[in-house]
Amino acid sequence: xxxxxxxxxxxxxxxxxxxxxxxxxxxxxxxxxxxxxxxxxxxxxxxxxxxxxxxxxxxxxxxxxxxxxxxxxxxxxxxxxxxxxxxxxxxxxxxxxxxxxxxxxxxxxxxxxxxxxxxxxxxxxxxxxxxxxxxxxxxxxxxxxxxxxxxxxxxxxxxxxxxxxxxxxxxxxxxxxxxxxxxxxxxxxxxxxxxxxxxxxxxxxxxxxxxxxxxxxxxxxxxxxxxxxxxxxxxxxxxxxxxxxxxxxxxxxxxxxxxxxxxxxxxxxxxxxxxx
Amino acid sequence: xxxxxxxxxxxxxxxxxxxxxxxxxxxxxxxxxxxxxxxxxxxxxxxxxxxxxxxxxxxxxxxxxxxxxxxxxxxxxxxxxxxxxxxxxxxxxxxxxxxxxxxxxxxxxxxxxxxxxxxxxxxxxxxxxxxxxxxxxxxxxxxxxxxxxxxxxxxxxxxxxxxxxxxxxxxxxxxxxxxxxxxxxxxxxxxxxxxxxxxxxxxxxxxxxxxxxxxxxxxxxxxxxxxxxxxxxxxxxxxxxxxxxxxxxxxxxxxxxxxxxxxxxxxx
Numbered sequence: 001x002x003x004x005x006x007x008x009x010x011x012x013x014x015x016x017x018x019x020x021x022x023x024x025x026x027x028x029x030x031x032x033x034x035x036x037x038x039x040x041x042x043x044x045x046x047x048x049x050x051x052x053x054x055x056x057x058x059x060x061x062x063x064x065x066x067x068x069x070x071x072x073x074x075x076x077x078x079x080x081x082x083x084x085x086x087x088x089x090x091x092x093x094x095x096x097x098x099x100x101x102x103x104x105x106x107x108x109x110x111x112x113x114x115x116x117x118x119x120x121x122x123x124x125x126x127x128x129x130x131x132x133x134x135x136x137x138x139x140x141x142x143x144x145x146x147x148x149x150x151x152x153x154x155x156x157x158x159x160x161x162x163x164x165x166x167x168x169x170x171x172x173x174x175x176x177x178x179x180x181x182x183x184x185x186x187x188x189x190x191x192x193x194x195x196x197x198x199x200x201x202x203x204x205x206x207x208x209x210x211x212x213x214x215x216x217x218x219x220x221x222x223x224x225x226x227x228x229x230x231x232x233x234x235x236x237x238x239x240x241x242x243x244x245x246x247x248x249x250x251x252x253x254x255x256x257x258x259x260x261x262x263x264x265x266x267x268x269x270x271x272x273x274x275x276x
Numbered sequence: 277x278x279x280x281x282x283x284x285x286x287x288x289x290x291x292x293x294x295x296x297x298x299x300x301x302x303x304x305x306x307x308x309x310x311x312x313x314x315x316x317x318x319x320x321x322x323x324x325x326x327x328x329x330x331x332x333x334x335x336x337x338x339x340x341x342x343x344x345x346x347x348x349x350x351x352x353x354x355x356x357x358x359x360x361x362x363x364x365x366x367x368x369x370x371x372x373x374x375x376x377x378x379x380x381x382x383x384x385x386x387x388x389x390x391x392x393x394x395x396x397x398x399x400x401x402x403x404x405x406x407x408x409x410x411x412x413x414x415x416x417x418x419x420x421x422x423x424x425x426x427x428x429x430x431x432x433x434x435x436x437x438x439x440x441x442x443x444x445x446x447x448x449x450x451x452x453x454x455x456x457x458x459x460x461x462x463x464x465x466x467x468x469x470x471x472x473x474x475x476x477x478x479x480x481x482x483x484x485x486x487x488x489x490x491x492x493x494x495x496x497x498x499x500x501x502x503x504x505x506x507x508x509x510x511x512x513x514x515x516x517x518x519x520x521x522x523x524x525x526x527x528x529x530x531x532x533x534x535x536x537x538x539x540x541x542x543x544x
Contacts, residue, residue, distance in 0.1 A: 012358025014351050019374050022418045026389035033392055078288050081281035100292055102522045104479050106496050107515040110503055111295035114310050121298060124311030181277050210382030227384050234388050247385050
């Protein structure tokens, strides 16, 4: 075997240094802050005090779960229908699906709010039709709607990627053997696209549970989610520790749920990314 | 099934695009209202371009997107090469796992973790770090890195190994082989990584929210601050403009992608 050249041996070194300084070290700081008091001494009090935030965790998990389930229910049929179209139409629809992902979440949420708001387009439309105004912004429904609207493409795309890789002959074989279209869907398409479903669920659940802009804008400031709490605690230096503890717990919760999810799918992790 | 598909697909796509299209339409609304349209005007665009904070934010955003994506692409490309050449499997596996952390972690955790690091760094005397430009460049480079590596590394892995070996046999030094053979082959991946980093940087709000300072605002931070309390119609104009820019960038990325493919087809 020939000797490794200088450039081969050291090409990854700047990256490794960068990773250590700006990825690993910051996480060490999160752990450090989570386990120290405001005076810098070691303590478990931040973690122990987290029970005060229990209702926030429960609310966030509920909102994120409902949004994820809705995304799956709306997104799976869309991905399935898309995967059965002509290749050219499929390509165009994929571009259309990715476009909103590149538009800032801020802009999309703000647009949605502009329409649903009390003085917004929806209410003036309803009024001109002679129907009473509706208050949507500031309800749990609005926050969940915002999550579904913002993150739906992240659910559809990985599922579509899985489905479009399926050999069309599987469907034909199922049909030839007497399965109805519905049965083919449940016995062939869904089990074989499970890796895409899993990665879709992760890609919707993680941003939903950690959002703070959606709940601020569409929740009218009435709902405190984990993201809102972390954001608030980090505005004030004396509460960095509790903020770090909440972040740490959320990170661990997410890691555990992702690990559990991945056990359900035997596919490799490169399945269905969002990369162009 | 077919009929259902015909109705369902357009319905979802219309719902997905409706809010954005409406906001773009109403950004041209003379009335300055979201409830009725009074006539076409560029009032809000004019107001936007007179706002110096907005222009400064635009300048900062572009500066940041260029600088961070170039640094991330440079580090990431060499890193992808290093990972590709690495013979210790556990080491390359470990590096790839750590690389993916900023992509897997919720943005808010990445944001606060970097903020804690910078708070600690600022408190060290003689270290010339302040919140603002520098911390933003570091943060944006960090979250762009995994995406650069993800678009460059597969190009190395799909590359024809024999070409490099031929170059070496014909007397190239490994460094020369890298610049003459390997780099041109992976160039499309590098370009799409660069564009990806650029777009991600322009887009980012959550991480920037934690590592920036009031005197270094980017466009998303500016939108956030402007829309915190009241509705501002010039913000709709800004949103519309940003959507157009993203559209143009996306077409550019796709164009770069097809350019690489055409080249490959020609060589084959």
